[in-house]
Amino acid sequence: MNPNGLVPCLEDDGLVLWESNTIVRYLARRYGQPPFTPEGIEVWAEAEKWMDWAAISFAEPFKQLFLNRVRRPPEERDDAAMEQGRQVCEKLMRIADDALRHRPFLAGDTLTVADLPLGCFAYAWLSMPIERPDLPHLAAWYQRLTERPAFQTAVMTPLT
Ligand SMILES: N[C@@H](CCC(=O)N[C@@H](CS)C(=O)NCC(=O)O)C(=O)O
Numbered sequence: 001m002n003p004n005g006l007v008p009c010l011e012d013d014g015l016v017l018w019e020s021n022t023i024v025r026y027l028a029r030r031y032g033q034p035p036f037t038p039e040g041i042e043v044w045a046e047a048e049k050w051m052d053w054a055a056i057s058f059a060e061p062f063k064q065l066f067l068n069r070v071r072r073p074p075e076e077r078d079d080a081a082m083e084q085g086r087q088v089c090e091k092l093m094r095i096a097d098d099a100l101r102h103r104p105f106l107a108g109d110t111l112t113v114a115d116l117p118l119g120c121f122a123y124a125w126l127s128m129p130i131e132r133p134d135l136p137h138l139a140a141w142y143q144r145l146t147e148r149p150a151f152q153t154a155v156m157t158p159l160t
Contacts, residue, residue, distance in 0.1 A: 021051045021117055028113045035110035047107040047114035053092075054117035061088035062121055069128055070159050086130055093125065097135035104144060111144075119145045123155050 002009040002018040010017045028037045038044050064085030068077045107114035145151045
């Protein structure tokens with residue numbers, strides 16, 4: 001169903017969607033409720049900023065880190081690409097940590113669609129055996145996510 005041959009891909013009542021953040025936005029608008037789906041143009045923009053940032057800035061260095069630290073067999077790993085990915089992810093996570101200094105969730109006081117893409121990356125980033133800085137605000141935000149049964153079931157699956 002996805003001409004790119006990638007997951008995720010959603011079919012919902014005849015509608016076929018790919019691109020993970022598009023799927024998140026669709027599910028939120030179709031089935032979600034405030035405050036999970038933010039009310040107001042400004043809050044939506046704030047939420048989408050973090051979603052786009054996760055997909056555009058975070059995904060590629062994370063992929064290099066993940067492939068070369070977890071997914072590939074040791075003999076096929078590229079240590080330099082892994083280290084470069086690790087350093088960029090660290091720099092970006094510091095930005096998220098700073099944003100969470102004065103707010104419990106990325107777009108404000110409540111969990112919204114903003115938190116889902118980075119939340120998925122954060123689970124893997126925090127679970128990998130890598131060097132990481134101490135980021136207390138990010139850690140507190142992540143702790144809040146892990147208290148949610150849906151996050152435990154859908155996101156906290158074994159890394160492979
Ligand atoms: N920009 C796409 C990226 C999709 C993507 O790269 N999917 C990966 C998994 S995260 C995939 O299907 N890789 C092939 C595989 O794992 O076999 C999205 O956000 O949906």
